[in-house]
Structure formats: structure tokens, C-alpha cells
Amino acid sequence: MEDEALSNISGKAISLDCQTHSSFCREFTVSSPKMSIGKVMVYTCSVWLLAYGVFFFTENTAVLSSAILITLTGMMLHIHFVKVDHESLLVIGSLGIQVSSSYASGREVTTFIEMSRIKDIVINEAVYLNQIIYYLCVLLKEPSEPNVVSSVVPLFQSSKPRLNCLAKVYKSCQEILSKCQ
């Protein structure tokens, strides 16, 4: 419900939705921009023109049918495995957090991390390809060693929001974590 022109690291607009279910339970959903029909048309047309060009020289109709099959299966695999529609973070105080990302085909991948394993949720900066980005991550600890960070789980990996969005989520999370840890 709070969209003030939030964007991801490449500048595309995203949206953040914060729901407060109760005093110790909050859910944040970051939605990525949808696939644009123009881009799909451009890719399909270019692949088919290329296939027609190859057919023009080789006179082999298998090239055309294989190009059609390739574009169809490629699009299906893309929307099922690659294109993320929205990612959500559900924080339940003293129980744990649930991270879920749902793809454009409807598939959902969910992970639950219990509160005893969570050290903190922080905004960290790291080198990513040719730039330095801010990203929200969960610091995990082993219950036997509470002062050592054992592993890091980055959140919102596909949508990669910018700092203004991350700061909102961070403040909200810390309100719950400071009460219930």
C-alpha cells in the first residue's frame, strides 16, 4: 500500500506491499514488473525471421518447425523457472520468517527459517557484477554459537529493490525482531 516510485537496481518500477496481520506478524511483498508484450513480440519475430533466413538458403522445412518449437518451449521454461512475479517475506515474532517467491506460471518456492536460527535481518552492501548494491539479508547462527554468523540468506534476489524500499522493510522487521528475540 506504499508506492512512492520505488524501483529496482536497474531503474524499473517495482511495488511494495506491507500488511500488518497482527502486532507481531507482518508480511512484505515486492512485485517485479510484468513481462511486456512488446519484448515478447520482438524476440519471437527476430527468432522466426532468422529461421526463415536459414530456410531461404537451406530449403529445409525442419528449420521452421524447430524454430517454432524452440520459441514455444523457451517461453514456457522462462515463465516457469526464470520470471519471478512477486517475492514475499513473512515475519512472525518468536516463530520465524518465511521467504517465498512465486513465478509467472504460478509456481511458488517457499522457505521457512525458525527464529532460533536467525541472528538478525540487515541491509548489507556487496559487489554485484560491476556495481555495489544494497540488499536485505538474513544472518543465520547456529544455536550452539550465538555470536558467530554461520550463513547469509539474501532476500528479494530477483526483484532487487533499491535502498528506500529496503529501509522501509528493515525498519518494520526490526520493530518485530527487537520485541520478540
Add this chain to the structure above:
Amino acid sequence: MVENSPSPLPERAIYGFVLFLGSQFGFFLYCLWAYVPEEWLHSVGLTYWPQKYWALAMPIYLLVALMVSLVVLFGINMNNTAPLDSVDNVTDVFAQGQRSDCYRKGGIPRLEDVSISEVNKMFYLSSET
């Protein structure tokens, strides 16, 4: 103890000039070997030299190796960058092993690594004016 400084010195000028003369002479010898036909070299008595093929191949190999090493260096750097889910982005062996001894009241605290939770609280939770 002599200080190490990059300023010009007479010895360095002499070394530089010797290297310059040596490299020019070496290049002249290389051109001589590459251009003089084999029969003349054999007639003088110099028979055990590499094939003339190498006069072209060696510079080309060096240039191609230079181009490839540029790309490979970039690739090695990208490979060695820690991924976003690695603990190396948050802390490391030295930060975890530091001693946090209590300091005297009013004294300057020891220089140490601040944990990322503290840094975050300071940046994002302290009230902005």
C-alpha cells in the same frame, strides 16, 4: 639506511640508458636474423638458428596472449568476487577473533570492527531529522 624514493638518480639514468641501448641493439639483431636469407647465414657458418616461421609467429603469439590475458584477468576478478550469499560479505576471521576488552571510563575505545547489526541500527533506525 638509504630511503627508497622514486626520484631520478644518476645510477637510474645509467641503467635506463644501458637498457635502451641494449634493447635497440637486440631489435637490430632480430631484424637482421629475420631479413637475411638463409643461404647467406649458412655461408657465414651460422646454421643452428630457429626457423624463419618464428620471426612472424612469435610477435603474433605475444600480442594474442596480451589480448587474452586482459579478458582472463577480468574473468578471474569476477570469479573471485564473493557471491551475495557468502559470509565473506559480512565478516571474516579477523573480525570474529578480535578481543573486546573493556576500556577505562573516559578513555578512547580501542579501534575495532563494528558488527553489521550495529551499523544498520545507526544508519536506518536512528531518527532522521
